[in-house]
Amino acid sequence: DVKVTQSSRYLVKRTGEKVFLECVQDMDHENMFWYRQDPGLGLRLIYFSYDVKMKEKGDIPEGYSVSREKKERFSLILESASTNQTSMYLCASTDNYRPGNTIYFGEGSWLTVV
Amino acid sequence: AQSVTQLDSQVPVFEEAPVELRCNYSSSVSVYLFWYVQYPNQGLQLLLKYLSGSTLVKGINGFEAEFNKSQTSFHLRKPSVHISDTAEYFCAVSVDQTGANNLFFGTGTRLTVIP
Numbered sequence: 001d002v003k004v005t006q007s008s009r010y011l012v013k014r015t016g017e018k019v020f021l022e023c024v025q026d027m028d029h030e031n032m033f034w035y036r037q038d039p040g041l042g043l044r045l046i047y048f049s050y051d052v053k054m055k056e057k058g059d060i061p062e063g064y065s066v067s068r069e070k071k072e073r074f075s076l077i078l079e080s081a082s083t084n085q086t087s088m089y090l091c092a093s094t095d096n097y098r099p100g101n102t103i104y105f106g107e108g109s110w111l112t113v114v
Numbered sequence: 115a116q117s118v119t120q121l122d123s124q125v126p127v128f129e130e131a132p133v134e135l136r137c138n139y140s141s142s143v144s145v146y147l148f149w150y151v152q153y154p155n156q157g158l159q160l161l162l163k164y165l166s167g168s169t170l171v172k173g174i175n176g177f178e179a180e181f182n183k184s185q186t187s188f189h190l191r192k193p194s195v196h197i198s199d200t201a202e203y204f205c206a207v208s209v210d211q212t213g214a215n216n217l218f219f220g221t222g223t224r225l226t227v228i229p
Contacts, residue, residue, distance in 0.1 A: 004157070040123065042204065042221040043158075090157055099208040099216055100146040100165045105157035 003027070004106035006091050012112045019078040021109050023091030030095060032074035033058075033103070034066060037088040046089075049074055081113045116141045118207050120220035127195055128228050135190040135223045137179075137205030147188040148206040149179055152222075158204060164188065175199065200227045 007022045025032065031050050035043040035058075045058030047066040055066050063085060067075040074093075078085055091106040119138045127133045139145060146165050150158040162173025169181040179190045188205060205220040 006157075040221055042118075043219040045217075092158075099210045100163070101208075102148075102160050102163065103217065105150075105159065107155075107157045 004091055004093055004104050006089075006106040006109045008109050009107065010110045012114060013078075013081050015082060015113055017081050017113075019081045019111065019113075021076040021078075021089055021091075021111070023074045023076070023106055024072050025074075025091075025093040025104070026072065027093065027095065027104075028071065029093040029104075030071070031093060032068065033092040034064075034074065034076045035090040035092065036060065037090055037108070043090065046076065078111075081111075083113050085111065086113045087111060116145075116207055116209050116218045118205055118218050118220035120203075120205055120223050122223050123221065124224045124226070126226045126228055129197055130194045132193050133191065133195050133199075133225065135203050135205075135225065137188045137190065137220060139186050139188065139205075139207045139218075141186075141207060141209055143209050146208040147179075147181060148208065149173065149177070149188070149190050150204045150206060150219075152202045152204065154201070161190070161203070195225070195227050197227050197229060199225060201225060 004025045033048050034046040044060050049055045049068045065077045089109045092103045094101050094103045117140050121136045148163045149161040151161045152158045162171045164171045164181045172178045177192050202222045202224045204222050208217045
């Protein structure tokens with residue numbers, strides 16, 4: 001079974017703090033994603049990585065950056081957290097990013113910025 | 115441009131009753147269609163998907179969905195729901211295009227099964 005692990009399930013951070021959300025997948029997938037989930041808005045893609053050290057912006061990259069130094073690990077970084085970044089963050093991965101391929105999700109990280 | 119519309123944000127239904135969760139999409143190119151389920155405090159997991167072939171797709175936990183190209187719909191159905199089906203359900207569309215994002219999600223439908 002594919003496993004996508006998000007190490008932090010629940011975080012509370014202060015405005016202005018730097019926040020790291022870590023994600024690890026164990027299936028040697030090339031492609032990894034960070035989504036943000038908000039009520040009534042569904043899932044919105046923040047960043048996407050198709051290889052080590054490669055990244056592409058998704059629909060809402062502002063205020064976020066990412067890091068992919070190793071194939072299995074994809075980190076989401078909030079350089080200076082703000083209250084409007086309070087949300088559920090979902091990491092996902094897939095082996096071959098073709099239309100129709102299943103994407104596998106982690107359990108999510110709930111971030112509250114106060 | 116692609117979009118996915120889930121018309122119902124919340125659907126309450128009594129246990130053992132049938133349910134239909136509606137999904138419509140718009141796309142100018144061929145699509146692949148998915149339903150994902152998210153149980154409370156968990157990530158999303160694939161329920162079923164349509165790639166080609168038979169328009170009736172069967173998934174896990176007794177769910178099925180029918181692809182209707184003329185109506186651009188992919189509604190999810192279950193003939194008899196259980197308490198354990200209480201979750202949020204997301205319809206998604208994947209299209210064959212270059213770029214970072216070729217997967218588009220609807221806004222979700224929260225299914226609540228009432229005992």
